[in-house]
Structures are given as C-alpha cells and as structure tokens.
Amino acid sequence: VRTMLIADDEPGIRTLVRMTLESDAYEILEADDGEAALAIARMRHPDLILLDVSMPKRNGFEVCRAIKADPRTSDIAVVMLTARAQQADREQGAEAGVDDYFTKPFSPVALMQLVEGIYSKQRSA
C-alpha cells in the first residue's frame, strides 16, 4: 500500500484528490496547514506529498524546503498542487526542490497519471 499526503487548506480540494486517487492501492493522509503537513511527513513518511502553496502557518514552498533538507524525509516525492501558475512561482518551486509542479484547475485523470508515473519511477529505482 502506497502512502500519500494531500496538504491543502481547502477541504473541497482534499475531497477532490481523495475521490480521484482513493483505491485499495493508496492510503491517503490529509493536512490543512503547512505545519501539520510537515509533522505528518516526518511521522508517517509518505511516498508522495501533494502540496498547496497558500496554506496557513507555513506555505508549501517552506514545507518542501524543510522536507528536502531533512535526510529522513528528503526521499519523499513532492508535487506542488497550486493555483499559483506564474513563472516566478514555478522557479520558486524549483529552488525549493519540488519534483513536479501541477497547477489548479487540474484534470483528475492527469493527476492520476502523474501520481502513477511517480510511483512506477520509485518502484524501478
């Protein structure tokens, strides 16, 4: 069973992601702010984190940097899932060490393909 964390302060988005990816193959964890996301990442060490940028307490980029800086969590794949679609935001994401950048609105089918692609990569690695 693969573990995945969705961190977003919008409950509707968490519901959408859960509904998109929920199956016997995945366990889906939820966090509604940056600190919660970081705490869960350290405690549960998910295989993948879907991170919103605009979150209370710590924003997505800060959370990503913290995860990538910590050797215990640096192997976790981080995908930004954000409404911030500008080039400057993407550059900031790249600096923070994100593995992929996914903008809202998104297609659930495309999200599923992305997630499966990441898992297969991790499997082969």
Added chain:
Amino acid sequence: VLGIPIVGLIAGTTSVTYYQHQQSNLQAELRGLRDAETGLPTILASLLDAETGVRGFLLTGDRVFLTPFDASTRALPAELRGLTQQVSGNPGLGRIADAVSALAAPRLTTLQRLVARGPAETPEARAAQQELLLEGNDQTNQLRRLIGDLQDEASRQYDEGFASLQHVRLMISIAFVLSVSFGLIGGIAAAILMARGVVRRLHRLEGNARRLAAGEEMLPLPPAEDEIGRLGVAFEDASALLREREALKASILSSIAEGTVVTDLHGRILSINPAMESLAGWPASDVLGKQFAEVYRIVDRDGEPIPWERTRLYEAIASGLTLAPEGYERTMVAADGRRFPFGSTSAPLMDGDGRVCGGVELVRDVTREREIDQLKSSLISTVSHELRTPLTMIQGFSELLVTRSLDATSEKEALHQIRQASERLARLIDDLLSVARIESGRLAVRAEPVDIGVVIDEVVASYAGDRAVSVDLDGCPAALADRDKFVQIITNLVSNAVKYSAPGIPISISARAEGSAVHVSVSDQGIGMDEEELAHLFERFYRSERSEVRSEAGTGLGLYITRSLVELQGGQIWASSTPGEGSTFVFTLPAANERKENAA
C-alpha cells in the same frame, strides 16, 4: 562750471584794456616830452640868431643883419606859446617853461630896444649899448641854463615815462598770460568737471546695464534731459518689461503642479518651481547652480544610484527628444532621506535657433499610482487565485462524474461540491462587483428612515438558520440609512457570526441610541480573533491563516465591503474579540429623528 573760464577771460581782458589805456596815455605824454625837448633848442637858436643879428646891425648899421632878428621876433611868440601848450598839465616842465617864457620875452624886448636905438655914436650910448648887451648875455646864459634844465627835466620825465611804459607793457603781457592761463585752466577744469559728471553717470548707466543683464534690480538714476538721461529711461523701460515677463514666467512655473527643474546643457540647475521644492524638500536657494544628479539622487528598482549619464534628462538633452514618463520603478531621494517613486517627463530646452540649450524635467510623485498599480497586480493575482479554487472543484468533480462510475454517496458529494463551488464563484463575483462600485465611487446612497427591528428580523429569518438569536432593540429609533445596504451590512455580520461559532450557540443583536447615532452590535460566542487578526480585519482580501477560518468559504472581501458600506452612510465600524470566547462587531449609523429635527 563754465563761469570759471569766463570770469578768468573777463578779468584778463579788463586788465589788458586798462593797461593798454595807460600805455597809450604814457605814449602820448612821451611824445609831448620828445616834442618839447626838440622844440627848446629852436627857441634858444631863434634868440641867439636874433641877438647875433642885432650885434651885427649895431656894429655895422646895416639892416641886413636884422633879417634873423625879424624872423625870430615874428616866430618866437608862437614858439613860446607852443612850448607852453606842450607842457601844460606837466607841473615840473610848466614851471621851467614859464621861466623860459619869462626870460625870453624881456630878452626880445631888450633886443628890440637896442634895434630901436640903432648903432651907438656916442661913448655913453656905446656904454649903455654894451650894458644892455651884457645884460642880454646874462639873460641868454640864464635862458640857456633854463632850457638845459627844461631839457634835463623833460629827459628825466621821458626816462621815467619810458620806464612806466615798459612796466605797463610788462603788466599787459602778464595780464594777457594770466588771462589766457585762467581761460585755459578754467576751460580744462570745466571740461574735466563736466567730463567727470558724464563719466560718473555713464558709469552708473553701465552698472545698470550689467544689472539688467544679470537680472538684478537696477539703481535709480537722477532724471536728466540729455542723451544719457534718455538712455537711462530706456534701460528702465527695458527692465520693467523684462521684470514683467520674468514675473509671468515665474508665475507660470510656480503654477505648474508638477515639480519642475530647468537645467543647462551640463545639467546645472537654473531654476526649480515651488512644487519641486516641496516634492524633494530642497529650497531653490540650495540647489541653484548645482548639478541635477548631485541634488536629485535617483535610484533604480534595485536601489542602485543612477548616474547623470543614465538619467532621462541627460538622454533628452543629448537626443533633443522629449521622453514621456514610464513605469514606477525609479525612486528619488528627498532631502530628509525619504524615497518616493516618481514619474518624469524629460524634455530638451531649445533656444531661438532651435538648438538644445538645456533641459526641463517635470517630476511627479507616483506613490499613489504605484500603490494602485501594485494593488491592481495583487488584486489580479488574488482574484485569479480565488477563481481558480472553485473552478478547480467544478472542473475536477465534473470530470470525475463524467469519467468514473462513482457510487451514490460519492456522486452526491461531488455534486454538492460543484454546487458549493458555483455559489462561491457567484459570491466572489458579487463581492468583486461591490468592491469595484465602492472604489469607483459609483455607489449611490439613498438614505431614508429604516426600521432596524424589521430588517434584523428579515435577515435572521434568512441567514440564521436554526440558530437562536436574541434581539434587544430597547426602543431604538429608526436609522437614517440606505435600506438595501443596511440589509447587506447586517447580513454579512450575522453570517460571519454563524460561520465562526459552533452550531447551537446563540447569537445576540442589540441596537440603542447614542447621541445622534444608532449603535448596532452583533455578538457571537465563536472562535474569536487575536490582535493580529483584529488589526487587519477590515482590509481587502484579508483572511486569517487559521484553519478554522480557512475551512470556511470566504473571499476576504465581506468585512471590507461592510466597512465601506457603513462609512458610505456616515457611520463607523469596529470589532472587539477574545480568542476562543467570541467576537462583537459594532457599527453606527445616523439616527433618523435627529435628521428630521435638523430639517425642521
């Protein structure tokens, strides 16, 4: 001044004339003396001739010898008269001449007596004759001596007169020389004095011309009718005209609302206007003559100073083209160190021949424009973010509904999410339109007495759901408000109270009169707010970062709109809160009866 040579010349001429008169008198006198001197020997000779003739006649009895005697007898009285006349007015000579006459006449008489007696025939007669002749010899000797005296006297007087004449001639020469000298010196002095006056006035005129050129105040010149005076008047006219034009230019410059700096070709400041003084903080007196870039330091977006060669004013002067303002990136450092973003129009200054002779920089503080620009940018990014979130849900859930065969629960959940997101979009659009109307000032307020109780009942019925709401109006008067906007205010506050407090916890609304205003308060016992949240509560797009807040749908515009609506109707709004215990929002509106009393 002209009097000096004239007085000198008159004095000189008068003395010359006086001495010339004396000279001619003396000359006449000398001529008389010379005549007298030459006449005397004639008289003596006449007498001697007569005597010799008489002696001859007496010895020979021949009357032939009497010829000179007869001639003398005839001529002598006239000659004596002539002598007397010649020396009349000359006492010294006159006396001697009288003595000569006195001797000459009896001598002649004696001779006549001898002639009358004729030659002596008797010894007695011969003796008497001899006696008369001897007597005659004495008389003649006496006469000769007198005439010698007379001659000496005349000669002495002549010498004296001649010396006087020489003296007078000397005096004439001196008077002439003095007169000429006076005339010359006086003339030169007069010329110098006059020239000095003219030069002094010309000097002042020149000073005025210089002041005119330098744009300074001219010194007053004494009025005069000559060319210099007229030139001075012409200068004053020119100065007045220049002052008038200068004043016009200065008033144009000072009425330009934008900061204006005029420089020469090298960026040296020639003039700034009051707007520029207040904009950058340097008075004109501090900056005139200094380099533009040294006074007005300009920094780019990264805080790097822009050198003179990269300023737009330099570019305008170098290219001869007018450069329009662009962007809000450059900032200027004011005298107090404050930095303000500015926009500038830089233009070359042309002389009469169309050659660039300087530059003009029009500077405008664009702090507000930049704020608006930044606000616009942040508004667009916020709005796009706020739009993307519900759109994501609509798109995502609808795609799931279309592509997946969901179970009944999930299907319902998806549809519910789509509906909520649509409502959120609609609300967001409504709020954005409200904000746009408020900020454009196009929101009209139609104030009328509004019954607060009725409105509260309506709102509570629609938005409070099953929440218990206690309403305390305490005989509160009607408010003077726009009913629709009043409804919107109460709705926003009540729905917030419902949103941020647990289900089942009551809400209370109260209203009371306070002076000429109505105070309405809405209280909940919900999550409350901390200081930070209270400080930013009414700002546009502000949303607390707390997840309790974030989990509730909201645009961050509700309280901003509420505050704007309250203030638009002449009221105020504030909030007090304790985290975890609840919040109270209070707003004021004018009481309706107060307005009525005023109108009456």
